[in-house]
Structure formats: structure tokens, C-alpha cells
Amino acid sequence: MIRPHDSIIVQTLGRFVIPVVQIFGLYVLFFGQYGPGGGFVGGVILGAGMILSVLIFGHDASRSQVARNVLHGDGVGMMIYAGVGGLCMIGGGEFLNYANLEIPGLETASRRSLGIVLTQIGVALDVTVTAVSIVFSLSAEEIIEDSING
């Protein structure tokens, strides 16, 4: 279990830095279409922000609420990814061929744009969940006892 950090400097800085990190993560995620960035990097930054809040405010703090809840999204990112790919297959194209994304009333260009954004959101979600869950499973005490007894 991770306890809150003692230093007031770290606590105060954390309050300012974490929102900036999260917004930068979202920027990198959605900017990935037009320049450097994308799902993986955006997900890493988002996950790092959540890990930072867990390290500074502790596991049980209300500020770490998002990090605790994001663990329930395990696998949802992959489902989004595969769902977009599957919609493309239903539309008659190859897996992840966004030109065939079955959403009515969209031109091919907007389909491609929407498809890549959706898959990148899926990837980012999965990377975030994985990063946070690694920190939680490394800091959990019950697992250590479990491996000694078992």
C-alpha cells in the first residue's frame, strides 16, 4: 500500500503538475494524427500522471480515485481497438481498413480520421491501465504473502 508523501513541497507541486501532465497526455494522444504522438505515448503520459498522483497523495486519497477506477477498464481499450477493426471487416475491407468503417453519412476521409482516433483511444486506454496496474501490483502487500505461502 502506498502512503501519502510527507513533504508539503511535493504535495503542492503535485496539485499543479498532475493536471498539466494529464492535459499534455490528451494533447499527445489526439495530436498523433497530425504529428509526433499517438496512442502509446499518450497512454504512457496519462498513466504516468495517475501513477504520480498515487505516489504523492497515497493509494486511498480521493485524488487517486481515477487511478483506482481506471483498473476496471482492463481490456476495454483492446475491445475498442478490435471493435473498430471488426466494423471495418463488416464493411467489407481488411481488418483496420478504415475506409470501410461502417458509419453512415461519412466520407472516406472522415472515416479514416475517425477510425484512427478511435483505435488510438483504445490503445491509450490499455497502456494507461497496464502502467497503473503494474504499480498497484508491485505495491500490494497481499501478493508477497501469497507467494511465500503458496
Add this chain to the structure above:
Amino acid sequence: MSHQLPVILFLLPLLTAISMPVVCLKHRNWSYPISVSTLAVMALVSILNLYNVINHGEVRYVFSGWTVPLGIEWVADGLASIILVLVSVLGFLGVVFTGPTSPKALGGRVVHYYTLILLLLSALTGIVFTRDLFNLFVFMELAAISSYALIGVAGGRALFSAFRYLIFGNLGAFLYLLGVSYLYAVTGTLNMTDMVDRLPFLLSSKALVGGLLFMFIGLGIKMALVPFHAWMPEAYTHAPESTSPILASLVTKVALLAWIRIVFWVLTASDTLLQGLFVFYDIPILRLMAILGALAAVIGAAMALAQRNIKMMFAYGGISHIGIILIGIGQGNQTGFVGGIFYLLNDAVMQAALFYLAGVAFCHYGIRKIDDIGRIGKQSPWVTGSFIVVALGMIGLPPTGGFFGKWNIILGALEANNYISVAAVVLSTLLTLAYFAKLLEGIFRQTSTQLDLKFGEIPFSFKLTLGVTSAAILLLGLFSSTIVQLLLDHALPPRF
């Protein structure tokens, strides 16, 4: 629709694996029926895919609709489709076998276990189909990570073996990736078909030779070839009883298939290279494969003879059979290649059957050591009967598929005038006979103390898996000429 079959085969186990933790959050015992039905559907689709490939030719599939050198290409040709039927059917049987073993044998992590099995099978599907060197690495890592977790899933002593496997496996993956980066630096492409066109201009490149060497060592660790086999027997011995059949029958064989792809679909497919015995920078790669195979065949069988633990013995048997397959592949002629692939199919089925037997022996009779094996005795005709069939197959006696595989390999070696290979196959057969004689003698020698013990009949799923694998060993032998003809027609490499 039929051109989508390869990717459907991949997505089926992957999507089920992803949704498994959510679906089975409240109902843990749903995980077994869900994974059994998914793998049954996967087996049926893979047979459909094989039928489609045989009748309408190979299916080329490029993800996202890119053209070939840019996109990731998957090709469902004859060889891949045949191996995929093997993978999905053995995966299905392995999960069926897991059914009655108690959750305690899996450390209580039932949902994790089935999720990992499905992930492993989707990764193996990817390795079988892909024609992209980096994509191959990604799926190899996915398969390896799920194997580490599957071995250590029950905790306890298996954790140590799993960690050892992790170190070796990561070293192998790293060397393979290093080799891929060398090849990419020289050729500028990762697609195997594209690389074939660019290789002839690079025959004097040292980076190419270095990259190939790294890739061979990396894949050699993955396929447990003899100098690099140290991780394998312990990992398979301490793994949960239900895990080791799937790992032993599929993971090493699919790594071998990846190397076969690189050698025969990239290197020898290039125009200017020698077609038969492939000499490259003064290194005869095929001859080297045959020699390493001969070493593996003999050393593996000799090590198996020295073991006292049943699963350890079977694991060394698997190492020796990887060597025999390599001998067949390394002859550089059609007979040897087809014999090697046919023996690969047989060996996967036989390894699965052997580890099912070891699992039944431990779960039902409490046997780990060869000294205790007399307890099986006359208790169950299913166990003893399938034991005899598997022993015949492993030794390579005529009604089973093992004989025809070895026969074709020896014919190929004679065709290539490679008498060392013939001697190695014969010697490893004799050693296999020796260690199976030890086992069979243990079973049929009745001692007075062991007659008193009474065990009930084995559960239905054990009977089913043992029956199907034993029948498959016999059927592969009886229909060997049909299967060999199928391999000759559809599974031969280009320019062979």
C-alpha cells in the same frame, strides 16, 4: 468472406481472452465452457480454412488495406493452414483436459489460466500466418509471456522454473530482434516476400550473416535446440499438469516453424542462391542445421534415458524429436522436408499425448517417478492402451505416424548422401526404445504391494483426450501417404 478467415482465426481466441476477465468476474466457473466452445469453433474454422486453401489456393491478407512492403502481410498457405489445424485442435484438447483438474492445481487462478491459454493460442496463430519479421517477433513475445505466466500460474516451485524460462526466453527474443534489426538495416524491408527480391544483391554482406546467426540462436533458444535447451525440461516438469501438454506440443514446434519460414521462404527462395545445399558466406546453413539436429536427437534421447521423473523424461524426448525434425528439414530435398514437416505434426500429437499421460499419472495415481509407475498396471485399459500406442509412435514402429516420418527423413538423408544424419536418427530411435522399455517394464512388472491399491476409473475428459490423441497417432500412420501427398502438393517452399 473466405479471405477473412486467417484474421478471424486470430481474433476469435484473442477477443475471448480479452473479454474473459470481465465476463467471468462474478462467475468463475463460466471460464471453462467459454474457452472450450471458443476453441471448438476455432478448430472448425481452421479446418474450413485448410479446405479453402487446398481448393482455392493460398490467401494473402494485408492489414489495413496497405500494399505489400508497407503493410503487415499474413499468408495462409498450405503449410500454415495445416499447422494451424494442429494448433487449434491440440489447444482445444488441452483445454478439455484441464476441465476436471481442481482449481487448486492452478493456484486458484482459474480465470487467469484460461485467459492466458487463449492468448497463447492467438499468438501462435499469428506466428504461423505472419510474413513480417517484426510482426513475428511481437507474436513470439506474446506467446512467450503467456507461457511464462502459464508455467508459474500455480506458484510454488514452478515460479523458479518460470523465472529461469523468462531469462532464457527473453535472451532468445532479444537475439532474434537484434538479428531482425541487422537484416532491416541491410535490406530496408521487414516483409519476407519483399526481402527475397533484395537478398541476391547482398550476398557478400557480413551484417546479413551476423543477423542470420543471431536469429538462429534466438529461435534456437525458443525451440529448445540442444546447446540452448537448459530452460525447457524443468519448466515443463514443474508447470501445472494441465499446462505442460499445450506448451510441450505447440510452443517449441511453432518456433521451429518460424525458422523454417526464414530459411526456406526467404533465404533459399532467392534466385541466385544454390537451391539444394545452401552455402552462404562459406557456411552451409542446411548442413549445419542437419548436424545440430543430429546432436540434439542423440543427446536429448540419451539425457531422457538418465531421468527418473516421468515429465522430465518426456521433455528430453521432445528435445530429441526437435533434433529429428531439423535433420529432415536440413537435407535440402523434397523427401527430407516433407518427412520433417510430417514428423513435426506427429511429434506435436505425441508430445501432447505423453504429457496427458503424465498428467493422468500424477492427478489420478499420484505418480511422479518412474519407480512408482507400476501403480498404473491393470487399473485402466485407457491409460495402459494409450501408453502403448504413444510408445510405439515415439519409438517409430510401422502402424504409427512416427514410423513414416522417420522413414521419409531417412530416405531424404540417403538421397542427400548424408550418412551421419541416418546414423543419428537410428541411434536416437534405439535410445528412445531403451527409455520406453524402462517405462513399459515398470508398468507391466507387478509387485505384490502395488496390487492392493485400487483407483477408480479415470474421468471422461481424460479418456477423451487420451483416446483422441492415441487415435490420431494411429490415423496419421494409416493415412500417411495421403498426408505426405498433401504436404508435397501444398506445403513445399518456393523453388524446391
